[in-house]
Amino acid sequence: MSQNALETGTAEADVDTGSRQDSDVMVEVRNLRTYYEGDGLLGGTPVKAVDGVSFDIKRGETLGLVGESGCGKSTLGRTLIQLESATGGEIRFDGTDITTLSGADLKDWRRNAQMVFQDPDSSLNDRMTIGEIVREPLDVHSWKTPRERRQHVKELLDTVGLQREHYYRYPHQFSGGQRQRIGIARTLTLEPEFIVLDEPVSALDVSVQAEVINLLEDLQEEFGLTYLFIAHDLSVVRHICDRVAVMYLGNIMEIGPTEELFSNPANPYTHSLLSAIPEPDPTAHKDRITLQGTPPSPRFPPSGCPFSTRCPARIRPPEYQDLDNELWHQLDTLREVLRERDRTEKSVTDRIRELLGKEPHFGTIDEIYAELFDDQVVPPAVEEVLDDAAELARGGNEQAALDLLGAEFGSVCEGHAPDGADEANDADAEEPVEPDYHVVSPSGRRSLCHRHDSDADYRKPEHVLDDRHR
């Protein structure tokens, strides 16, 4: 935990209010979107890597960013320091919207924000000495005299636990951990205030990871740094981060103080993610939540809540409240299977197969039904819908089958994004609209889920998830 956060004590209580007046806030992100333009083969549909996120980062804190591979963590980190251009929204650093900077202003600002990469080798040129590598940003910015630059670099080598003599050596003469230290020294040359750490220890041996983490913590304290810490390893995140943002399909699903979020998650996606952490005590009872299928393509995100297609706590329509859990799960699986087939058809390979008049290698709808429902007692009302959907699918109209199943078994989760995120994700909106997250704890922790809606009488996510394992 950062010194700053410890000293401010109560500061976390208003951490997610998004108040522009809060002088402790360094970075304000509002309705940020970063899309990668599609290529011609996929009809020019952009990849919505970051799709309308809003959050603050406080000065001196470490904000963790977690989520499955491909959910947009790196893109978000890269956009925050303008290595990627935002498609829309705002990123305010100390009040200045940096998405509007260009030319000399942007170059000047870049000194304040740097990035440490997962693979130090990618940022270390093997033909340059360590001194040259670390000094390069100073040269680019014509910082002071060459002599002062050399002196500064040698001091930095000291600071990151290397030796001054290393100045004249080459990257290949160093171990992975030392190379990451070199990358960190280079990051520090221009005395940035904000650093994006993108999986900074994932590529290192476990024994070295702790050393580099300790170094990052020491540097934060010494220089008053603010970190965005992107990581897969949730135990490292729990150790180092003051707050955590949980990302799914380009959206932030939950954000709040680390310990609280880990010990009492609110969002169904956070529950799922945390349930995958191995339990140190093998006798402890813990149910792993296995999510169905793979995350949807960020080119074709689902309507409504981004997590709706895989959410184990998806809200049911009132008439199916009492349907057997297992059967409900199988109905969800059927929809996911049909969606996957639909999505797969959108791949380049299948488009080509289609053009060549070849059949995709899918099982028939009857085979899928047999696997899913042969062991189930299916009430007549459900059976009727299933029969109609099967008929449509057999006729080659799987999208119509999906629509029918969606109309019958779908719910508010698929109809609307929680709390105004529909508007937040409206790429045509002139002004950024901040999604109105539910505040789920006195600390100001926020979560994006219809089940938190106090106007509706929904059961809490954790109760629904508990039931699934009974």
Ligand SMILES: Nc1ncnc2c1ncn2[C@@H]1O[C@H](COP(=O)(O)OP(=O)(O)OP(=O)(O)O)[C@@H](O)[C@H]1O
């Ligand atoms: N330059 C690019 N052009 C097109 N699509 C991209 C580009 N970079 C990333 N993507 C896509 O954007 C989405 C988000 O990728 P990103 O790397 O930001 O995710 P991530 O959460 O950091 O993943 P990982 O944990 O695997 O690094 C993915 O679908 C990815 O394929």
